[in-house]
Amino acid sequence: MSGTRTTRTANMNRLHELRRSAVNHFVTGLAVFSTVLVLVPLVAIVGYLLYKGASSLNLAFFIHVPAPVGEPGGGMANAIMGSAVILALASSIGIPIGIAAGVYLAEYGRGRHLGNLVRFTADVLNGxxxxxxxxxxxxxxxxxxxHFSGFAGGVALAIMMVPTITRTTEEMLATVPHAIREAALGLGIPKWRTVLSISLRTASPGIITGCMLAFARVAGETAPLLFTAFGNQFTSFDMTQPIAALPLQIYVYAVSPYDEWHRLAWAGALVLIAMIMGAVTLVRIFSNRGALQGGH
Amino acid sequence: MGVDIRVENLNAWYGNTHTLQDINLHIPSNQATALIGPSGCGKSTFVRCLNRMHETNPIARAEGTVLMGGLDIYKDASPVEIRRRVGMVFQRPNPFPTMSIYDNVASGLKLNGFRNKRMLDEVVERSLKQAALWEEVKDDLRKKSGASISGGQQQRLCIARALAVDPEVLLMDEPASALDPVSTAKIEDLIFQLKSQYTIVIVTHNMQQAARVAANTGFFLNGKLVEFDATTKIFTTPSDKRTEDYITGRFG
Amino acid sequence: MMQPGLDKLPEITVPVEPQPSAADAAPSAAPSAIRLFLQQRSAGRWADGAFRGLMMLCAFSIFAIVALIVFVLVKNSQLSIHAFGFKFFKGTSWDPVSGDFGALPFIYGTVVSSLLAVAIAVPLSLCVAIFLLDICPRPLRSPIAFLTELLAAIPSVVYGLWAVFILVPIMRDNVGPILEKYLGWTGFFVEPNFGVGMLTAGVILAIMIFPIISSISRDVMKAVPIAQREAALALGATRWEMLRMSVLRNSRLGIVGAIILGLGRALGETMAVTMVIGNHPDILKNLFAPGYTLASVIANEFSEASGDLYLSALIEIGLALFLVTIVVNAIARLLVWAVTRGESAGHA
Structure with missing residues (x-):
């Protein structure tokens, strides 16, 4: 009697163990499967982009302006130039303001309600x-x-850069040891000079990373340019007038009905991605190598 | 040449904690003066009041009179002006990690707008010699970062950096507490050699160190200056029972 | 910390005389020159104040920017707000010609496409987060994490381009028929399916928000102390039981935060959605049918909007989108912040 009961319990235990181990294997398998599943679109996107983009890319793409509808050839020289001008304007407004706001948060606003409020507003703006x-x-x-203008587009992108840069600058300045600031103040160096030459300089690799990432993010933005920079079929550097931009051109060409334009859209996307990936990869190499040797 | 320091009714707070209570003392010029006491007794706060570093903490506050060679540092000068005249060496070596050895030493002058290259070279060499570091680093002054040398060397670099601005007073807040015995001995030698040119105030928890380098010693306890006298007197015949207890290791 | 006392004192109270050395070189004329220079140098009180003021101004410009955005959105949508009032959000007709504007189809499209995206992305993201946290062989970990980061760096318009030429045909020719065959009875998947519509928008949004959800939930899972995981394993738990008992249970608040953050991104996403959703203001149960979102109606019609009321209605849609994303983001930030703050307190 008692013998059968123990066997039964043992059987039930074994069954239970089997079930647990099966569930465990199932979940593990599911996790592996999901990872493969999400890697597929990534590989598909990048792979197809390389294939379509590279086959459509030629020198003309970089030096010619768009050809009229129906004519083959043409390029996006106007859009590349336009993007460069808009991004230069955005960076020259967004980066200084972002860094300065980060400096305020880290060096003057620490532990104050005002600082927390600025921090929260930056997060709001980011969203x-x-x-x-x-x-x-x-x-x-x-x-x-x-009228539409490149200037308006640049300002829109600049505003989008500010919160990211502010938060990274603040985080990077927070990693600068307090002892180093004390050393500088103890030498009779004024606070503003200490912030510029000691704190910011020590934190500079991280801050540069943050700026590059913010730049990469807005470089691909299309929506804020739709009714600011608007786009232009010709090369223009006049910021008070409509100006072409690479993402904008890709959008217009992608939704157009012409094969020739689709080809150019893929080439443009490849150039855009190469620019952004280049920036991100550069940052990774830079931030790894920029780490301080010795010390700490 | 150094100046003397006269402290009258100095009080200091951290938030609501009264860390220094009615300190009165006279630190003579061109001598080393040691401040001893258990940790948290206020000796570090005291030296940080002498170059107005105490007030860099937003919750900290100090009141009273500190006369440095007759100048009231809390009334007649700004913190920046005072700190240019008073060098400070901190507990842990804190060289600027992004700067070369040369730039570390020259930083006090360069960042204050000093441009004369030739004179900078002279000052860097002299300061490093004064800090007994010249021979060890002269070949890679501009190659190595200030953070890449050993801890003992870093602390001497910090001393050289403080000396480069030619201060009248040198404050040292437990300068050897993070160092090994050999480096500690080097720092003590240095203090011994520098004291004829500067007024040196050194905070230490190491009583032998105080006895070795200082002519006068003050004993702090719970934010009060219990006793201040010639070092020999403090260590052999202290007049206060609490000093004697501390010296002989009966509490702490 | 106590040092030896009186018994050792006699030998150390007699200091050795300083050894003459190079360091003892008599101060030349230079020191006084330096002292003089520093004394004449201004203490920089003016510069300090100006610098601080400048930094503060830049920090407050962030307030100003947000305030300005709110101000122009509210001011420029007055016309529409007065004309339609709250009815604006209940109206289903969008007729620029007769000047009748209701935003419900766009709200519906935004909510449905975003929820679809979250429903698709969340299980996958969590699986990948768990995979990277616990299962993945160490050498593969950082390349895969890097790849998912790259996914986040691809611009919206490039996702859109890819979706138009690759995803749309796949949804039309491969995925659509299967869904129709097996789930057609639910009424969600009814032919005709042109590949352009709500479902495709949901899929492309899912791909776009996956990196955010995955990387943040990995961060909050990492925040669970190793000791807790080891405790579960020591009790004989399998890997899944350990993950469920210690990791998932302790990080669920942060994971919810990550999901809401992803939702916030999906709600405001513009270009890729505009390119595949079909852009037709209908409220239909059928997910194959075209839809329209708040963001894409602005993108499509803003620069062509003729008439003040039309423009004002579009700006009111922008205002609604702004307010919704702010609320959603604030909730998400608070959740993630609560979890990661707990972690840093644990480390201190």
């Missing part, structure tokens, strides 16, 4: 959809000037 940023830039600049 604002880029299309809304476009509306704001439109209402503030385009509507006042009564």
């Amino acid at each position: 604002v959809p880029s299309i809304v940023m476009g509306i704001a830039a439109y209402s503030l600049i385009v509507a006042k000037q009564h």
Whole structure:
């Protein structure tokens, strides 16, 4: 009697063990399968982009402006130039303001309510959809000037860069040891000089990384440019007028019905991705090598 | 040449904690003066009040009079001006990690706008010699980062950096507490040699160190200056029972 | 910390005389020159104040920017707000010609496409997070993490381009028929399926928000102390039981935060969605049918909007989108912040 009961319990135990181990294997398998599943679109996107883009890319793409509809050839020289100008404007506004705000948070606003409020507002701004940023830039600049302009596009992108840069700058400055600031203050170096030459310089590899990432993020933005920079079929450097931009051109060509334009859209996407990936990879190499030797 | 320091009714707070209570003392010029006491007794706060570093902490506050060669540092000068006249060496070596050895030493002058290259070279060499570091680093002054040398060398680098601005007073907050015995001995030698040119105030928890380098010693306890006298007197016949207890290791 | 006392004192109270050395070189004329220079140098009180003021100004410009955005959105949507009031959000007709504007189809499209995206992305993201945290062989870990980071760096318009030429045909020719055959009875998957519609938008959004959810939930899972995981394993738990008992249970708040953050991104996403959702203001149960979102109606119609009321209605849609994403993001930030703050406190 008692013998059968123990066997039964043993059997049940074994069954239970089997079930546990089966569940465990199932979940493990599921995790592996999911990872493969999400890697597929990535490989598909990058692979197809390389294939389509590389086969459409030629010198003409970089030096010619778009050909009229129906004619073969043409390039996106105007869009590449336009993007360069807009991004230069965005960086020259966004980077200084972002870094300065980060400096305020890390060096002056620590532990103050005002600092927390700025931090929270930066996070809010970071979450604002880029299309809304476009509306704001439109209402503030385009509507006042009564025409689209590269300037408005640059401002919209600059505003999008600020919160990212502010938060990275603050985080990077927080990693600078307090002892180093004390050393500088103890030498009779004024605070502003200490911040510039000691804190910011020590944190510079991380801050540069943050700026590059912010740059890479806005470089591909299309939505804020739709009704600010608007686009232009010709090469223009006049920031008070509509100006072409690479992401904008890709969008227009992608939704167009012409095969020739689709080809150019793929080439443009490849160039855009190469630019962004280049920046991200550079940053990775840079930030690894930029780590301080010795010390700490 | 150094100047003397006269402290009258100095009080200091951290938030609501009254860390220094009515300190009165006179630190003579061109001598080393040691401050001893258990940790948390206020001796570090005291030296940080002498170059107004205490107030860099937003919750910290100091009141009273500190006369440095007759100048009231809390009334008649700004913190930056005071700190240019008073060098400070901290508990842990804190060279600027992004700067070369040369730039570390020259930083106090360069970052204050000193541009004369030839004179900078002279000052760097002299300061490193004064800090007994010249021979060890002269070949890679501009090649090595200030953070890449050993801990003992880093602390001497910090001393050289403090000396480069030609201060009148040198404050040292437990300068050897993070170092090995050999490096400690080197730092003590240095203090011994420098004291004829500067007024040196050294905080230490090592009583033998105080006895070796200082002419006068002050004993702090719970934010109060219990006793201040010639070092020999403090260590042989202290007049206060608490000093004697501390010296003989009966509490702490 | 106590040092030896009186018994050792006699030998150490007699200091050795300083050894003459190079370091003892008499101060030349230079020191006084340096002292003089530093004394004449301004203490920089003016520069300090100006610098601080400048930094503060830049920090407050962030307030100003947000305030300005809110201001222009509210001001420029007044016309529409007064014309339609709250009815704007209940109206189903979007007729620029007769000047009748209701935002419900766009709200519906935004919510459905985002929820679809979350429903697809969450299980996958969590599986990948678990894979990277616990199962993945060490040498593969950082390449895969790097790949998912790359996924996050691809611009929206490039996702859109890929979706238009690759994903749309796949959804039309391969995925669609299968769904129709097996799940057609639910009413969610009814032919005709042109590949352009709500479902495709949901899929492309899922791919886009996957990196965010995956990397943040990995961070919060990492925050669970190793000791807790080891304790579970020591009790004889299998890997899955350990993950469920210690890791998932302790990080669920942060994972919810990560999901909401992903939702916030999906709600505001514009280009890729605009390129594949079909852009037709309908409220249909059928996920194969085209839809329209708040962001894509702005992207499509803003620069062509004729008439003040039309423009104002579009700006009111922008305002609604702005407010919704702010609320969603704030909730997500608070959740993630609560979890990661707990972690740093644990380390201190």
